[in-house]
Amino acid sequence: MKIAxxxxxxxxxxxxxxxxxxxxxxxVSDPRPDLVEAVGDLDVHxxxxxxxxVRDADVVQENGPERLDFKRELFAKLVAEAPAHALLxxxxxxxxxxxxxxxxxxxxxxxGHPFNPPHVMPLVEVVPNPRTTEETVRKAVExxxxxxxxxxxxxxxxxxxxxxxxQNALQREAIHLVQEGVVxxxxxxxxxxxxxxxxxxxxxxxxxSHLGGGPGGYRHLATHIGSSMRRLTLGQPDDSPEATERxxxxxxxxYGDREYTELAAERDRKQLAILAARGQGDTK
Ligand SMILES: NC(=O)c1ccc[n+]([C@@H]2O[C@H](COP(=O)([O-])OP(=O)(O)OC[C@H]3O[C@@H](n4cnc5c(N)ncnc54)[C@H](O)[C@@H]3O)[C@@H](O)[C@H]2O)c1
Ligand SMILES: O=C(O)[C@@H](O)[C@@H](O)[C@H](O)[C@@H](O)CO
Numbered sequence: 001m002k003i004a005x006x007x008x009x010x011x012x013x014x015x016x017x018x019x020x021x022x023x024x025x026x027x028v029s030d031p032r033p034d035l036v037e038a039v040g041d042l043d044v045h046x047x048x049x050x051x052x053x054v055r056d057a058d059v060v061q062e063n064g065p066e067r068l069d070f071k072r073e074l075f076a077k078l079v080a081e082a083p084a085h086a087l088l089x090x091x092x093x094x095x096x097x098x099x100x101x102x103x104x105x106x107x108x109x110x111x112g113h114p115f116n117p118p119h120v121m122p123l124v125e126v127v128p129n130p131r132t133t134e135e136t137v138r139k140a141v142e143x144x145x146x147x148x149x150x151x152x153x154x155x156x157x158x159x160x161x162x163x164x165x166x167q168n169a170l171q172r173e174a175i176h177l178v179q180e181g182v183v184x185x186x187x188x189x190x191x192x193x194x195x196x197x198x199x200x201x202x203x204x205x206x207x208x209s210h211l212g213g214g215p216g217g218y219r220h221l222a223t224h225i226g227s228s229m230r231r232l233t234l235g236q237p238d239d240s241p242e243a244t245e246r247x248x249x250x251x252x253x254x255y256g257d258r259e260y261t262e263l264a265a266e267r268d269r270k271q272l273a274i275l276a277a278r279g280q281g282d283t284k
Contacts, residue, residue: 001143004029004057004082006050006074008038011091012063014117016044019061021119022147029053050074054082059143061112062090071100079104087140091118093164096157098129106131110140112151113161120268122150122280125161148280175247176235185247186254201274 001024005016008030016039019026026044028035035046047053054060060082064070071090078088079101089112090097097109111127118124124144128137137153144151154162174188183191199208206218213221237243255263 001025001058002027002056004047004050004053004060005044005063006030006053006060006078007063007065007091008032008035009063010116011114011118012061013038013042014119015061015063015091015114016042018119018147020044027053027057050077051081054078054086057082057086059087060089062088062092066093066095068095068100071095072102075100075109076104079108087136087143089140094160096127096129096159096161097132098157101129101131107133108136110136111161112140112144113163114149115163117264117268118149120271120275122148122275123163124149124151125163126151126153127157127161128153129157150280172237173234175237178247178250179238179243180235184254185251189254202278 003019003024003026005012005019005026005028008016008028009032012028012030016026016028020043026042027047028039028044029047029050029052030038032038039046060078062071062074062078064074071092075088075090075097078086082088086108088109090100090109091114092111093113097106097111101109106129109129110132111125113125113127115121115123126137126140126144141151141153152162158165160168170192174192177183177188178185203211209221209226210218213219213225216224
């Protein structure tokens with residue numbers, strides 16, 4: 001297939017590596033001055049413009065700035081210039097595509113939201129807008145599955161979709177606990193990695209709770225054990241610039257002495273080992 005990657009930053013380059021690794025013809029468009037260096041030895045073509053990248057594309061994966069104005073302008077161009085059969089997919093983390101397709105034909109547009117980095121993380125949240133056709137959804141699911149991804153079709157648009165709303169809930173409580181001096185960032189990470197993170201890499205929150213209820217299952221947990229949990233009042237982090245700066249400094253104190261590439265490689269190695277243990281080792 002011919003695939004256009006619009007935006008070659010953290011996510012776009014990872015998608016480009018995955019697409020090229022599966023033998024697709026990939027055209028990358030990005031105004032970044034260091035694009036040649038950023039692309040490195042990836043087997044992709046650097047397009048001189050968005051128009052050139054999408055001209056005969058079968059799929060467009062957009063990975064530009066998370067700004068509504070940007071996505072609105074770009075998707076108007078994609079709808080006008082990409083071939084009529086092309087899937088127009090956005091990696092957006094939180095903006096439903098109905099918000100950036102008002103006034104244009106949104107029938108071929110949907111969210112294909114990955115977790116970073118898409119060449120390792122299997123999930124793609126497939127979120128159609130109300131005008132996305134069923135055929136577009138089917139083709140998008142088929143496309144992501146062909147790449148060894150795990151597409152999950154979500155039934156209704158909400159800002160942040162599912163993954164980021166869950167992540168946001170946990171991140172906000174994590175920040176609150178650090179701001180309250182209950183734990184420091186490294187300690188909080190140790191708590192998650194050695195409990196919830198390990199469990200949720202094997203079973204999700206609902207199956208985990210069902211098993212937590214013992215033989216009585218989720219029903220027992222919800223009607224007996226869960227009562228003390230329902231009394232918990234979660235915190236509201238202080239989002240002020242000063243308080244945020246203090247959290248940033250605490251995270252930098254924990255991890256700032258290690259190179260980004262070294263930390264990312266360690267993350268990917270562990271994640272790939274977990275995927276291999278789950279029989280998903282071919283997701284790269
Ligand atoms: N970083 C993540 O963890 C993550 C995960 C999933 C989804 N996303 C989403 O993916 C998208 C990209 O995120 P990112 O982290 O890769 O951002 P990024 O800042 O690393 O990359 C964005 C790229 O878009 C390019 N760009 C700017 N204007 C452009 C234009 N007119 N045409 C083409 N390219 C243009 C920039 O030069 C930059 O390279 C966002 O919508 C983001 O919400 C990010
Ligand atoms: O964590 C991820 O990779 C995704 O949820 C992203 O969409 C999200 O932008 C995060 O990077 C930041 O919240």
